[in-house]
Amino acid sequence: MQKRKLGKSGLEVSALGLGCMGLSYGYGPATDKQQAIALIRRAYELGVTFFDTAEVYGPYLNEEVVGEALAPFRNEVVIATKFGFNFGDDGKQQSLDSRPEHIRQVVEGSLKRLKTDVIDLYYQHRVDPQVPIEEVAGAVRELIQQGKVKHFGLSEAGAQTIRRAHAVQPVTALQSEYSLWWREPEQEILPLLEELGIGFVPFSPLGKGFLTGAITENTSFASNDFRQVVPRFSTDARKANQALVDRLGAIAAQKRVTPAQIALAWLLAQKPWIVPIPGTTKLQRLGENMSAAAVELTGQELADIQSAITSMAVHGDRYPAHLQARVGR
Secondary structure (H helix, E strand, C coil): CCEEECCCCCCEEECCCEECHHHCCCECCCCCHHHHHHHHHHHHHCCCCEEECCCCCCCCHHHHHHHHHHHHHHHHCEEEEEECEEECCCCCCEEECCCHHHHHHHHHHHHHHCCCCCEEEEEECCCCCCCCHHHHHHHHHHHHHCCCEEEEEEECCCHHHHHHHHHHCCEEEEEEECECCECHHHCCHHHHHHHHCCEEEEECCCHHHHHHCCCCCCCCCCCCEHHHHCHHHCHHHHHHHHHHHHHHHHHHHHHCCCHHHHHHHHHHHHCCCECCCCCCCCHHHHHHHHHHHHCCCCHHHHHHHHHHHHHCCCCCCCCCHHHHCCCCC
């Protein structure tokens, strides 16, 4: 697989990474540990060198799985994880916590679970309005100086927060949602990242599965599937949004690829410093997704896609209100 550099940082990764969250958290029951390890190692065999996790996925379970899976070839891959939450005694209650003393504490747990002595890319998972971003960036800068972290990242941060953080400790990458059905980053975030030389790591590049065409208005989700509470995944919204997937499917059929491959190839075509991190629990889907790195879209095909997504409104908010409040700070 081709490689890309995340902005001007020099951090080189595979053009597509693997988002590992869904193996342990968010989309129904956790995948059997050995099956999850096998899938992560298969991704490595397919050329993936960029793996994304977080302490909150589980909590903790996903970091353990990723650490064990990548241990045999740790020096050949880039591991990204995230901090910024506190967990209640039941492990489920979450509250934002990016106090420097908390960051210094939780990095030790992540290092241990990931079976490594350094985290390649350490993201603040969500901006904590109670802690100045300069203090957060300063804490991560100390971890970099101590050799525990190599690069600093932010997730779902707003433009001014990114600027302020970058002035204290250069930000290597921003991870936020970006896809054919969520294009808000194009308005303010992408121009800022280009100006500052920061890479962009889109999560949910397949619209949490909807852009694959495998989800319809008749699909049912497990009780612990995050999409149960997402307005964009209500039955009515899925029915209304089917037209976009159908249009992408027609474009994909003409090119003899899949809708998922079209969605990923479109993201890769936007900027050379964009590295999407699709996730999956299925080996077949993994192969399909990673093959998208070899799909090249012509100028006419990109224009056709642009026309399709511009002419069709997407129905439903991408987050329920309480989660949307954590975005763009």
